[in-house]
Amino acid sequence: MSQKFGSTFVLESRLLLFSGPATLTLTNTDAVVRLAGFTTSDDLIGMTGGVDGRIMFIVCGSRTIPMDIVGESLSAAAADRFADSHTIDPDTAGGFIYDGAISRWTKFL
Secondary structure (H helix, E strand, C coil): CEEEECCCEEEEEEEEECCCCEEECCCCCCCEEEEECCCCCCEEEEECCCCCCCEEEEEECCCCCCEEECECCCCCCHHHEECCCEEECCCCEEEEEEECCCCEEEECC
16 A cells, blocks of 8 residues: 655555564565564564665554563574564554664664
8 A cells, every 4th residue: 555645755565474583575665564364472583674764664454462572583594683682562653763873773763
């Protein structure tokens, strides 16, 4: 799904059925990904496509189960890792920016 904001940019979003622990494979146009279909044992351990300054929003698509983000997971490639662990509450989003200096995704929202 695309949403146009003003005349300057288009925000691409998609829904993914998620089963983890896993690394999320991003496309070049992904800006918002809504994850659904996971259980309490499914963790997000990384995201591909990190380029300095890239911003991604991850939406927890569950109405009852929070999404766990695992920081510095050794199961993810070094460049795909999150800098810290976080929890995204049900029906909310977390914003992440890729920090090229440390080659990690960091949470900003």
